[in-house]
Amino acid sequence: VPEKRSEHQGQSDLVSGVPLFILMSLMAGEKHGHSLMKDIEHFAGVRLGPGTLYKAMARLESVGLIEALDPEGRRRPYGLTPVGQEVLVQSLSYLDHVVEEGLQRVRTKTLKGRASGTPKVRGTVTA
Amino acid sequence: VRPQHWLLRAFPRAWRDRYGDEVADLLSDIESDETKLRTSDLLDLVRAGASQRCVEVWRRMTHPRRQLAARMAIGGVGLAALALVALISTGSIFGPTTSSPTTHMVARSQPHPSGHEIVTTQQQTAARQAATQAVAQQAVAQAVAQAAAQQAGNGGAAQTAATQQAVAAQQAAAQAAAEQAAESAAAPAG
Numbered sequence: 001v002p003e004k005r006s007e008h009q010g011q012s013d014l015v016s017g018v019p020l021f022i023l024m025s026l027m028a029g030e031k032h033g034h035s036l037m038k039d040i041e042h043f044a045g046v047r048l049g050p051g052t053l054y055k056a057m058a059r060l061e062s063v064g065l066i067e068a069l070d071p072e073g074r075r076r077p078y079g080l081t082p083v084g085q086e087v088l089v090q091s092l093s094y095l096d097h098v099v100e101e102g103l104q105r106v107r108t109k110t111l112k113g114r115a116s117g118t119p120k121v122r123g124t125v126t127a
Numbered sequence: 128v129r130p131q132h133w134l135l136r137a138f139p140r141a142w143r144d145r146y147g148d149e150v151a152d153l154l155s156d157i158e159s160d161e162t163k164l165r166t167s168d169l170l171d172l173v174r175a176g177a178s179q180r181c182v183e184v185w186r187r188m189t190h191p192r193r194q195l196a197a198r199m200a201i202g203g204v205g206l207a208a209l210a211l212v213a214l215i216s217t218g219s220i221f222g223p224t225t226s227s228p229t230t231h232m233v234a235r236s237q238p239h240p241s242g243h244e245i246v247t248t249q250q251q252t253a254a255r256q257a258a259t260q261a262v263a264q265q266a267v268a269q270a271v272a273q274a275a276a277q278q279a280g281n282g283g284a285a286q287t288a289a290t291q292q293a294v295a296a297q298q299a300a301a302q303a304a305a306e307q308a309a310e311s312a313a314a315p316a317g
Contacts, residue, residue, distance in 0.1 A: 032149075033149055033150070033152070033153040033156075034152075034153055034156035034157065034160070037153070037157075049167060049168050049170075049171025049172070049174075049175070050150055050153050050154060050157065050168055050171060050172060051137075051150075051168075051171040051172040051173070051174060051175025051176060052171055052174075052175050053153075054146050054149065054150050054153070054175070055175040055178065055179055057146075058142065058145070058146055058179075074148075074152055075149075075152060076149055
């Protein structure tokens with residue numbers, strides 16, 4: 001674990017939560033506010049409120065991870081910047097390592113429980 | 128200005144100038160897509176606006192000393208709130224005036240008497256004192272009667288008659304006191 005974690009040290013600008021969802025949604029293409037909200041609700045099952053969404057978007061725009069594009073009618077779409085794409089990849093990579101480590105620990109715990117005859121974790125975990 | 132758009136005033140002015148129209152369009156899209164806005168969406172607007180205002184205020188405190196002072200102020204207010212909660216929960220303030228648990232239990236088990244109960248207790252005490260006085264007068268009268276009987280046995284007829292009159296007068300006084308005590312005792316019941 002320490003070796004894997006050291007790969008991401010110094011990346012204090014990694015994103016998670018609502019900003020991560022916004023970057024993931026914009027990775028698939030440019031979107032305006034309402035499209036972003038519906039897409040995030042579709043792939044993450046989370047319905048963001050309008051205030052929460054635009055507060056996060058304003059923050060991402062201020063740090064240069066997303067950018068406002070030319071308006072299409074009365075709507076203004078947003079897109080990922082190159083820096084935003086890089087941060088998204090690093091954030092997902094970091095989360096992938098964390099998730100893999102967590103699953104590995106759960107598997108180990110399950111196997112130990114089965115060997116001793118007193119399983120501590122119920123159910124089957126599949127990666 | 129529609130009410131939901133009025134809620135945008137929760138955000139700082141600079142933020143509204145930049146994103147206000149887009150959020151208003153988003154609200155219109157949500158309203159047309161879902162027939163009407165959810166209450167949670169409106170509350171989310173207020174919450175996010177207040178949060179953004181806090182962020183703006185914090186950004187203005189660029190000087191480290193100002194940020195340190197703000198942290199200390201926030202910490203002080205938090206500690207004061209915790210201390211207040213602790214004092215209230217332990218009953219040190221806003222609690223009963225007696226500090227002894229035993230006194231507190233007695234006070235709770237014996238409720239304060241009302242004004243009528245206090246007057247009744249005073250009448251009962253007075254009746255008890257009158258009854259005791261009547262019993263004492265009767266005892267004196269009996270002792271005087273016994274002394275008179277002894278003098279009559281010795282042959283003093285004139286003195287015996289006077290003594291018998293005195294005994295009769297004392298017995299009448301004792302009887303009157305006893306009747307008064309009985310009336311006083313009966314008065315609270317009525």
